[in-house]
Structures are given as structure tokens and as C-alpha cells.
Amino acid sequence: MALFSKDIKTLDDLFVHTLQDIYYAEQQITKALPQMIEMASDPQLKQAFQTHLGETEQQIQMVEQVFRMHGHDPKGVTCPAIDGIIDEAQEIAGDIDDPQVLDAALTAAAQAVEHYEITRYGTLVAWAKQLGRDDCASVLHQILEQEKATDQKLNRIAESKINTKAA
Numbered sequence: 001m002a003l004f005s006k007d008i009k010t011l012d013d014l015f016v017h018t019l020q021d022i023y024y025a026e027q028q029i030t031k032a033l034p035q036m037i038e039m040a041s042d043p044q045l046k047q048a049f050q051t052h053l054g055e056t057e058q059q060i061q062m063v064e065q066v067f068r069m070h071g072h073d074p075k076g077v078t079c080p081a082i083d084g085i086i087d088e089a090q091e092i093a094g095d096i097d098d099p100q101v102l103d104a105a106l107t108a109a110a111q112a113v114e115h116y117e118i119t120r121y122g123t124l125v126a127w128a129k130q131l132g133r134d135d136c137a138s139v140l141h142q143i144l145e146q147e148k149a150t151d152q153k154l155n156r157i158a159e160s161k162i163n164t165k166a167a
Contacts, residue, residue, distance in 0.1 A: 015127045016072055019063065022120045024076030026060045029113060032086045036106050041099040042165075044157055045107060052110075052150050059143050066128075066136045085112050104166035107158045114151040121147060 008014050033053040040046045064074040089109030096102040121144035128137035 011127060012131055015124065015131060016070065017077065018120060018124055018127070019066060019070075019072075020075055020077040021079045022117070022124065023060070023063050023067070023074060025079045025082035025117065025120070026056055026063060027076060028079070028082050028086060029056050030060070032089070032113075035090075036110065039093060040103055040106055042103045042157075042162060045103055045162060048150075048153055048157060049106075049110065055146055055150065059146065062139050062143055066139050069136050069139070070133065081116060082113070085109070085116060089113075098166070100162075100165040103162050104158070107154055107162050111151055111154050111158075114147055114154065117147045118144065118151065 008017055030053065033049055033056065037046055037049045037053070040049060067074040086109075089106070089112070092105050092109070093102060096105055121140055124140045125137050125144055128134070128140055
């Protein structure tokens with residue numbers, strides 16, 4: 001298996017491929033979040049996950065907008081990275097009986113997802129600018145800022161109570 005598709009020859013091709021990657025990732029996240037909401041016991045954590053589910057649904061629409069702005073139909077490509085992060089989180093969560101430890105694990109898993117998204121969106125913003133697509137970069141930057149805010153919110157919840165209760 002090649003590291004990159006043979007169809008990727010230019011930065012523009014790489015931009016579109018990465019956009020397809022994050023589009024798939026966002027869709028997988030919308031499937032995983034309801035399970036995380038159900039498993040979480042801390043009300044503040046549940047609410048954070050519910051808020052992020054709504055944001056993720058909005059972000060999918062924003063990514064679709066970027067596809068159209070860039071002259072492409074929205075389409076995802078399998079993202080082994082997000083699949084791995086989600087699979088690992090589900091596996092670990094399945095091994096935990098203590099609800100407080102489970103909340104800590106869910107928070108950590110959610111932050112792993114956020115860090116992946118921050119990396120992807122940061123790269124997409126930089127490439128969009130390099131390609132002279134400030135319009136696309138602007139939309140992607142909005143998503144990037146939402147992802148950073150979600151990560152910070154999860155970090156505050158973890159440090160203020162989740163981790164302490166799990167200890």
C-alpha cells in the first residue's frame with residue numbers, strides 16, 4: 001500500500017485528499033459521539049459531548065461548503081487514523097467498570113480526536129492559503145478555532161474534576 005494515492009501529484013490534489021480525509025473523519029465522529037454521550041456519567045462531560053456533536057454536524061456542512069467553493073463534490077476517503085483513535089477508545093472503554101475512570105478515558109479519547117482534527121485543519125488552512133484560496137482558508141480556520149475551543153473545554157473539565165474523581 002502506497003503512503004499516498006497515485007492521483008496526488010500537486011499541492012491542490014493533496015489539499016482535496018486531506019479535505020476528503022477530514023470529511024470522512026467528521027462523519028465517523030458523529031457516529032461515535034452518541035455512544036460517548038451515553039457512556040459518560042458526568043453531566044458536564046455529557047453536555048460537552050452533546051455540544052460537540054452539534055458543532056461536528058455544522059462542521060460537516062462547512063467542509064461541504066469548502067468542497068463546493070473549491071469546485072469539488074463532497075466525498076470522503078477512509079481515514080485509518082480516526083478509525084484507529086475511535087476503535088482504541090471503544091476498546092478501552094469496554095474494559096472499564098468504574099464510571100469515574102470511564103469518564104477520564106472518554107475525555108482522553110475525545111481529546112485525542114480533537115488533536116487529530118486540529119492537526120488536519122491547521123494543515124488545510126495553511127495549504128488553502130498557499131493555493132491562494134483565502135475563502136476556503138477562512139471557513140477552515142473557523143472550524144480549527146472550534147476544535148481548539150473544544151479541546152480547551154475538555155481539558156478544563158478533566159483538570160477541574162474528571163481526573164480528580166478518577167484518581
